[in-house]
Amino acid sequence: MKEVISPERKIVLPGDLIGKNPKKAGPGTYVENNRVYAGIFGLLDEKSLRVIPLKGRYIPEVGNLVIGIIEETQSNGWSVDIDSPYEAFLPVSEYPGRIPQGKDPKDIMKTGDVISAKVVNIDPLMRVYLSMKDRNAKILNRGRLVEIIHTRVPRVIGRKGSMVSLLKKELGISIIVGQNGRIWVFGEEDKANIAIECIKIIEREAHTDGLTERITEYIKNAKKRPERS
Amino acid sequence: MKLSNEIVADIKRDYVYQKLRNNERIDGRGFTEFRKIRIETGIIDKAEGSAVVRIGDTEVMVGIKMQPGEPFPDTPDRGVIISNAELVPLASPTFEPGPPDENSIELARVVDRGIRESEAIDLEKLCITEGEEVWLVFIDIHVLDDDGNLQDASALAAISALLNTTIPNERFGYGDDEILPVRDLPVSVTSLIVDEMILVDPSSDEEKLSKSRITITTDTHDNIVAIQKSGAYTLTEDKLYEVVDISIEKAREIRALLRDV
Amino acid sequence: MEDIKLIVDGRRIDGRKPDELRNVKIEAGVLKRADGSCYIEMGNNKIVAAVYGPRSLHPKHLQNPNRVVVRYRYNMAPFSVDERKRPGPDRRSVEISKVSKEAFEPVIIKELFPRSSIDIFVEVLQADAGTRVAGINAASVALADAGIPMKGLVSAVAVGKVDGEIVLDLVKEEDNYGQADIPVATFIRAGKIEGITLLQMDGRVSKDELKKALELAKKGCMEIYRMQKEALINRCRGDEIVE
DSSP: OOOOBOTTSOEEOTTOEEESOGGGOOTTEEEETTEEEEOSSEEEETTTTEEEESSOOOOOOTTOEEEEEEEEEETTEEEEEOSSSSOEEEEGGGSSSOOOTTOOHHHHOOTTOEEEEEEEEEOTTOOEEEEOOSTTOEEOOSSEEEEOOGGGHHHHHOGGGHHHHHHHHHHTOEEEEOTTSEEEEESOHHHHHHHHHHHHHHHHTTBSSOHHHHHHHHHHHHHTSOOOO | OGGGSOOOOHHHHHHHHHHHHTTOOTTOOOTTOOOOEEEEEOOOTTSSEEEEEEETTEEEEEEEEEEEEOOOTTOTTSOEEEEEEEOOGGGOTTOOSSSOOHHHHHHHHHHHHHHHHTTOBOGGGGEEETTTEEEEEEEEEEEEEOSSOHHHHHHHHHHHHHHTOEEOTGGGTSSSOEEOOBOOOOEEEEEEEETTEEEESOOHHHHTTOOOEEEEEEOTTSOEEEEEEESSOOOOHHHHHHHHHHHHHHHHHHHHHHTTO | OTTOOSEETTEETTSOOTTOOOOEEEEEOOOSSSSEEEEEEETTEEEEEEEEEEEEOSSGGGOOSSSOEEEEEEEEOTTSSSSOOOSSOOHHHHHHHHHHHHHHTTTBOGGGSTTEEEEEEEEEEEOSSOHHHHHHHHHHHHHHHTTOOBSSEEEEEEEEEETTEEEESOOHHHHHHSSEEEEEEEEEETTEEEEEEEEOOEEOOOHHHHHHHHHHHHHHHHHHHHHHHHHHHHHHHTOSOOO
16 A cells, blocks of 8 residues: 655654653664664654554554454354454453343354454453443444554544544444454445545545545545435 | 464455445456456566566466476377466465465466467477477466466466567577467456356455356467366356356457567 | 686676675565565565564464564575476575574564564565575565564675675675675664674685675675665655556
């Protein structure tokens, strides 16, 4: 994918010296001999001394809302693919509904089903535990699934959720954004298509200014397109 | 590696499928439309002939190597074609290192059959000393990026590379180098069968819907020179003829690209 | 073969001076399916590298509870050399894969991804001496492109002794008829060489010659490093040639 990055952003490579105050070292950096170096290829945020990744796999954190795909059903729960090096586990006890007598987990959700869920625990071996006892947790058996680079998720959400709100309001659709880069969109087909196009633009132009204005404009023009039957 | 079974979200697969039910492919193509095809030849100087073919984002390289060797006892005056395919793990998260599996063997053999049966190469011209020494032609298929329909990309890369091949006479002391004579242009067209629908040149997203494929290879006279039904499904006669008609027509279009190679 | 002159009036058979690299072209992000990728041409070498991961590692007994497992597969296409190479791994490519992997392990920050793996695949499409170092250069860019945390970049060249002279970046004839071949990979941080992560040698050189060879290798690695950096920056500036 071709990136669009405003030229004033400084691109750094692993090993570039970015600071001399180890106390300030943020994510995407490492410290050696009291110097702060870039640990990944990305964009330097000089203020908070961190490197914003351009790519890379999603590493789960407690509290993240993720969109997962059921991989396997076990007697005590489900293993869930969250597009990360670590698969997650959703125990039966964290499923919000009651499992009726005589039924087991595979009658509730099967391989290939899509869910949104919250990361509630990660042990030192990076075993990840999910819960669906959360108001944003759902079984997503209709709608569309889009995948973007997870590092661009904050831009899709926008400041205090402004971007997602914009898409929802202007297009009258439902959206759930997983921190792992999976985004669920549900609504009228033409509107959902516009939303997905917008998400792709946000992903590509995540590191530029004036994104909200451009998206507003894009939606305005897109809504004028003749509806397909 | 467990990754060999790519987990696909049902709703994603359903969406591709729903679109098809509405007579639409997710990338907006017509059902019998190929993605954009690009052919480049002569990339590998070490090879006697080479080509890279891109069909959309799928990318396959073929290199041709030739060396003298023994003929088969039953064809003492004919050269030998040896085809091989490697699905190197670089090309897809689902490919694993190791000896060729059934998929890469099938891939190579279907390419081989098209070239052999169309008699694209005049094997008699590849005899050096009858019964003792003939040219061995190695067709090595190297998959670089798998976004679906490796079969047609490989076949097209193979014939493109052959069109670009020089017989290395000098290196082995047999006089001047000469162009490898290619007499025909076999072209394969692969379709994915989803329910009753025929999807020509399936992308990797579409290949996740169904394993039912059929490849039809035709020559310059619209003769069929190879067929491969691949996948556990039942093909009806009507469907077969429909696919054959489409394949002949599509192969003609692709063959026109080969004339510029 | 002793009487073949490989250096005449200070020029090598391809016209280079002893301390000159071949033409190098590096492009990052060339494959769709891989997490990170890179294509490199170093002289007549044509190599593509892909990185997948970190991803979950199966079977479980291969996992390390404390750090990521790095795997490296160097492979030559059958048509990459004059005499067709039989497909699949041979003893040479197994050894190259091992030392190449070891060239990256000290540089990759491995503690961040326990139990998972990073898979590096290097495909040599055309070979003309120095494929392992060219492959390492491509792999280094592909790793950065994949967003893998590293302490720096790895840059590599081969140096050798030809007609009694120490030269940089050997071509095949120099490799075959020269007196020594020394592939070297270095860990470069903040524009400075921090150390050597791969070193092999075959042939015969004196200690002084080895010193001289390493100096030349360091100079070559710095040049490669600058080109690797440029390739990565071009990838996001979007000013490389679009087909």
